[in-house]
Every structure is written in C-alpha cells, then in structure tokens.
Amino acid sequence: MSDFTSGFWPWYVGVISLLSILACALLLWIAGKATVTAHPGQPIDNTTGHVWDGDLREYNNPLPRWWMWLFIITVVFSLAYLVIFPGLGSFKGLLNWSTESEHKQDVTQLSVEVAPLYAAFSAQSVDALVIDPRALAVGERLFMNNCAQCHGSDGGGSKGFPNLTNANAAWLGERTAEHIVQTVTNGRTGMMPPMAAAIGGEPEMSEVANYVLSLSASPHNEIKAYSGKKLFTACAACHGVDGKGNKALGAPNLTDQYWLHGWGEATIVSMIKNGKTNIMPAQSPKLSAEQIHVVAAYVLSLSKSSFPTAGAVTQADTSKTP
Ligand code: HEC
Ligand code: HEC
Incomplete structure (x- = not known):
C-alpha cells in the first residue's frame, strides 16, 4: 500500500473504506430504531401495512439478536483490521506487516534450512554431482524455474x-x-556479423548457402555449392575451413543436422545477409553460485545419452517452414 504514484489515491482508498464501514454501522443503527407506523384506519398488528393479492401481508419482525451481533462484530473487526494491518491508504498498520516482509522472512528461513545441503553440494565437483540423485532433483527444480x-x-x-x-x-x-557455470553466471552473446559485403549479392549468398548445406549432406544444388566453396573462405575464420565450427568463438558446427536458427537455404541466406545477435541473460542476479553449481550438474546430466545429430530444429522440422 506504499506504492501509490500520487498522494491522492491513499486518501481516496482510505476515505472510501472508512465511509463504507460507517455506512454499515449507520444502517444497522437506523434499522434497529425503525418502528412501524400503522396506516390510518389499520390496526397496529406488527405488519408493515403492505398487502398483496388481497390477503398477503408482510410482518415486521426484528432481526434475530445473533444476526445483529454478527453485523456488529463485522464492523468492529474491520475497524480493528484497518488499525493493525495495512489497508487504509498508505498507513502501514500497527504491526508494520507486509507481504513483502513476510516473503523476505520465508526466503531467509529457507536459505538457512538449505544451507547445509548446498554446502555439501559445493564441496563436490559439478562432475561428481552428475551422478548424485539428490543434486539432480534440486538441479531439475532450479532448471524448471x-x-x-x-x-x-x-x-x-x-x-x-x-x-x-x-x-x-x-x-x-x-x-x-x-562452460556451463560461466554461461549461466555471466550469460553469453552469440554474435555473427552480417557477411553480405564480404560475399556479394543474392546469387553469391545462395551459392555459399548451398555449400553450407552440402557440408551436412543436406539436400542442395551441386552446381551452386561448387561455386560457393571458394566463397566460404570468408566464413572459415569463424566456422573453420571444414565448417566444423569454433567453440572458442561460439561459431556453430555447420556439418551436423542440428540447426540452432533453422534449416534451409533461405534461413542460411538470411543469416549471411543480416548476421545474428543471440543473447542469454546472466543468471547471477537470480541464482547464487551454489545454485549455479547444482543446476550445471543437472544440465550435464541431460546430454549423457545424447547422440551427435540430436537437435531441437532438425532438417525434418524446418523443411516444412522454409
Ligand atoms: C531468456 C532466455 C534464457 C534463459 C532464461 C536461459 N538461457 Fe541459456 N541460453 C539462451 C540463449 C539464447 C543461448 C544461446 C546464446 C548464444 O547464441 O550464444 C543460451 C545458451 C546457453 C548455454 C550454452 C549452450 C552451448 O551450446 O554452448 C547453456 C549451457 C545454457 N544456456 C544454460 C542455461 C541454464 C542452465 C539456464 C538456467 C539457469 C539458462 N540457460 C537460462 C537463453 C536463455
Ligand atoms: C565473425 C565470426 C563469423 C563469421 C565470419 C561467420 N559466422 Fe556464421 N556464425 C557465427 C556465430 C558466432 C554463430 C552463432 C550465433 C549464435 O550464437 O546464435 C553463427 C551462426 C551461423 C549459422 C547458424 C547455424 C545454426 O546452427 O543455425 C549459419 C548457417 C552460419 N553462421 C553461416 C555462416 C556463413 C555462411 C558465413 C560466411 C558467409 C558465416 N557464417 C560467417 C560466427 C561467424
């Protein structure tokens, strides 16, 4: 309740809350006082005087006592609540309680509870944790979140x-x-510069693209690929003469069936023309070093049984969407 952008809203909320409670109390009081005055010529018989259908009449019985008391208790409760808890504009309440402070307290308590667990994990290497089911269970949760x-x-x-x-x-x-710990801690930026200037026009870009496709034995145009081979020298500085990539530069292997940015001539031409900046944000503001240690083990465990050509974007997937 302390995050209002203008000084008007705290008052607006506070006054409306108080007025509503007072209106309830007033209604109770008036209803309690009200008495029935008989219409002229009618006997005083504890009815409101309304008659429907000739003989249907409305009695004026008071609310049951317990019902009245419930109303009164509600009014008293809401006033007490507004004094103790934050609810009245920007007044913080006598207890100074807030969801934020409660959350902070929970987090502190939890980190104290799990500290010994993380200390035990940190004492081991990431590679050792890959076979520790408890570390993997914690790592999986961190990964999911x-x-x-x-x-x-x-x-x-x-x-x-x-x-x-x-x-x-x-x-x-x-x-x-x-590499995983470093990537998660600091994030990473994959950057391929636009290469159109080095390669030439559309025909040349199409030739290199076909040469790139030939590297992974993907469907391609032989003649274009042949002419594209010499143009690939402009790419070799990063992707390697054989196109197998360069991990130090983050330049991917172009000879496998795994395509991070999609497969096909059009996609590769667009890569050459526009380049690519691909960013993973640093996770260190959110995760502690111990947590990164554990999630790294989980990530390593994911690729234990993988095969070289596994990929999210396979040739089969992207050939449908050129
Ligand atoms: C906002 C999206 C995003 C989140 C969240 C994210 N990543 Fe990434 N991650 C990326 C992108 C994009 C890349 C590729 C960057 C590049 O092209 O160099 C990447 C790259 C990586 C790599 C390097 C892969 C390689 O082939 O070398 C690892 C490892 C990784 N992430 C692990 C994680 C882990 C573990 C977490 C959670 C703690 C995480 N990432 C959270 C987007 C994300
Ligand atoms: C300065 C280094 C550099 C040069 C030169 C370069 N690339 Fe790249 N290339 C990269 C990097 C880095 C990436 C990965 C970007 C990322 O992390 O998302 C990449 C990605 C690619 C991809 C996407 C691969 C995939 O898995 O989806 C293709 C295709 C590609 N490059 C083709 C080429 C071609 C063709 C040339 C030459 C015309 C070339 N590159 C020149 C650095 C380079």
Missing part, C-alpha cells in the same frame, strides 16, 4: 535457444562444467 522458459522443460531448446541435450559436437561452447 529459471531455464525451462527458454531451453524447454526437457532442455530440448527451440529455434534460437540451444538444445542442451546434444552431444558436445553440437554445442556452441565446450560441453563442460566450466
């Missing part, structure tokens, strides 16, 4: 978001504890 929205709940990734279940050859960096 912090990574799954981008990398998928199974770590399978999607277009632009790497598949973390791949074997090392299809990773951007080395599939090691060190």
